[in-house]
Amino acid sequence: MTQTTRPFKVIISGGGVAGLSLALMLEKVGLDYVLLEAYSEIVSNKSGTGIVMLPNGNRILDQLGCYESLVHLAGNPIESVSFKDPSGELLSYTEGWQKRASERYGYMALWCDRGTVLQAMYDQIEDKSKILVDKKVDVIQQTDSEVEVTTADGSVYRGDIIVGADGVHSRVRQEIAHHASKMGLGEEYTAESVPSTYSCLFGISGKMEGLPEATLDYVLNKKFSYIIGTGPANRTYWGLMKNLGQTFHGSEIPRFGEKDKEEMIKEHWNDKIAPGVSVSDLYNNRLRPLFMAPMREYTYKRWHSGRMMMIGDAAHQMTVIIGQGGNQAVEDAAALTNHLVSALSSSTTERLSYEEIQRVFEGYQQARFDRVSRMVELSHQRQLMDSLDTPELEEIMLHKFPATLPGSVVQRWDQTFEPAACLYNLPVPARAKEFRWVNEPKDSESKDS
Numbered sequence: 536m537t538q539t540t541r542p543f544k545v546i547i548s549g550g551g552v553a554g555l556s557l558a559l560m561l562e563k564v565g566l567d568y569v570l571l572e573a574y575s576e577i578v579s580n581k582s583g584t585g586i587v588m589l590p591n592g593n594r595i596l597d598q599l600g601c602y603e604s605l606v607h608l609a610g611n612p613i614e615s616v617s618f619k620d621p622s623g624e625l626l627s628y629t630e631g632w633q634k635r636a637s638e639r640y641g642y643m644a645l646w647c648d649r650g651t652v653l654q655a656m657y658d659q660i661e662d663k664s665k666i667l668v669d670k671k672v673d674v675i676q677q678t679d680s681e682v683e684v685t686t687a688d689g690s691v692y693r694g695d696i697i698v699g700a701d702g703v704h705s706r707v708r709q710e711i712a713h714h715a716s717k718m719g720l721g722e723e724y725t726a727e728s729v730p731s732t733y734s735c736l737f738g739i740s741g742k743m744e745g746l747p748e749a750t751l752d753y754v755l756n757k758k759f760s761y762i763i764g765t766g767p768a769n770r771t772y773w774g775l776m777k778n779l780g781q782t783f784h785g786s787e788i789p790r791f792g793e794k795d796k797e798e799m800i801k802e803h804w805n806d807k808i809a810p811g812v813s814v815s816d817l818y819n820n821r822l823r824p825l826f827m828a829p830m831r832e833y834t835y836k837r838w839h840s841g842r843m844m845m846i847g848d849a850a851h852q853m854t855v856i857i858g859q860g861g862n863q864a865v866e867d868a869a870a871l872t873n874h875l876v877s878a879l880s881s882s883t884t885e886r887l888s889y890e891e892i893q894r895v896f897e898g899y900q901q902a903r904f905d906r907v908s909r910m911v912e913l914s915h916q917r918q919l920m921d922s923l924d925t926p927e928l929e930e931i932m933l934h935k936f937p938a939t940l941p942g943s944v945v946q947r948w949d950q951t952f953e954p955a956a957c958l959y960n961l962p963v964p965a966r967a968k969e970f971r972w973v974n975e976p977k978d979s980e981s982k983d984s
């Protein structure tokens with residue numbers, strides 16, 4: 536473990552995947568922080584969607600001591616991957632993914648509730664007094680030497696920097712944009728350019744006859760597609776991604792309520808997702824209220840201003856189909872931690888100066904910008920493919936692509952995982968693997984087989 540003795544305090548706004556992973560990382564490297572979460576609990580078992588955690592995120596969770604417990608809590612790593620045609624009939628079925636993924640990358644891919652990932656991280660945090668709930672970040676003020684944050688209940692917190700890990704509608708990003716516009720830089724932070732072409736209706740249902748355990752299924756359709764996963768505790772995770780008919784931007788992007796969910800379900804009631812399984816079956820077996828939101832696809836041009844910086848969905852948003860939003864949020868937290876540790880260990884002043892903080896933020900953004908932009912682009916392309924967006928894509932996806940599996944998925948995964956971030960100052964537990972990650976910790980214990 537790295538112990539950084541120089542005084543430095545991070546205020547984290549938001550206790551989702553990005554914020555909680557950052558909190559755990561800062562504790563592990565010996566940096567002070569406080570996490571402020573608006574909601575009344577960190578881990579909720581009543582709401583939230585499902586998430587696929589992939590080897591790039593899981594490697595970092597392993598460094599944090601969470602991977603084994605996540606596998607234990609999630610319980611059912613993905614074993615088969617299927618592509619299906621619009622009538623729910625198989626185009627391609629491949630199995631052996633638990634063995635393939637662990638032998639190749641050292642880690643499996645798994646479905647679980649978002650709350651389960653948070654639980655695995657929260658369990659590892661030793662000093663839970665730094666994780667505060669019912670603390671909605673409201674006012675952020677900066678001076679030359681610190682940032683002062685006031686939450687909706689009137690509490691005040693002071694630190695060296697604030698990290699906005701507060702999601703798509705980030706309060707910190709609003710404040711960054713406000714601060715930047717006072718300096719004539721507002722354009723680079725505005726949400727008005729953010730596009731959205733697809734919506735996502737997401738549900739968690741009970742076990743379905745006709746869907747085997749531990750699957751990851753994609754059902755292709757014209758202008759919409761499904762992602763289906765069978766995970767732990769007999770759960771079926773399912774998402775319907777639908778083209779909105781046009782690309783909306785910024786404040787034009789529609790919001791969805793209960794009526795929209797009902798209409799969407801009615802319209803797709805008879806869609807087949809497997810032989811003998813329709814959307815109506817998923818709906819009738821739902822375990823939680825459905826979630827529906829527009830999928831924004833964007834990398835904000837700049838992620839920081841003054842002593843404020845943002846990570847995760849606050850800084851970049853992508854479609855859900857390649858399962859990278861949360862995994863990238865964990866990578867973000869790791870990269871930011873690396874930059875902070877490096878600056879604090881090399882600085883000669885007692886506290887990091889304002890200029891040194893700017894260099895940390897700039898270095899962090901440079902390290903991450905191209906990678907997350909590529910993920911936004913890849914997830915867009917993949918959504919076009921699954922929703923058979925053009926006659927060419929229809930021909931490829933229904934007639935040529937199925938024969939290329941599993942090789943084409945492995946190739947795509949290799950390209951996605953290879954440049955993944957990791958924590959430089961914490962070891963990766965030794966695991967046999969064939970794959971070479973570009974970034975390894977400084978004193979890597981990992982073994983290539």
Ligand SMILES: Cc1cc2nc3c(=O)[nH]c(=O)nc-3n(C[C@H](O)[C@H](O)[C@H](O)COP(=O)(O)OP(=O)(O)OC[C@H]3O[C@@H](n4cnc5c(N)ncnc54)[C@H](O)[C@@H]3O)c2cc1C
Binds near residue numbers: 572649672847855859
């Ligand atoms: C349907 C769906 C399926 C998905 N599937 C996958 C998948 O399979 N794999 C994957 O990697 N990703 C997936 N994603 C994306 C992933 O969930 C997000 O990218 C990830 O959760 C982003 O984490 P975050 O911490 O940045 O933001 P969030 O998870 O949105 O967390 C933000 C937190 O900040 C809090 N907050 C907000 N405002 C304030 C404030 N003012 N003060 C304090 N706290 C505040 C919120 O309450 C919340 O807890 C999916 C997303 C959706 C919607």
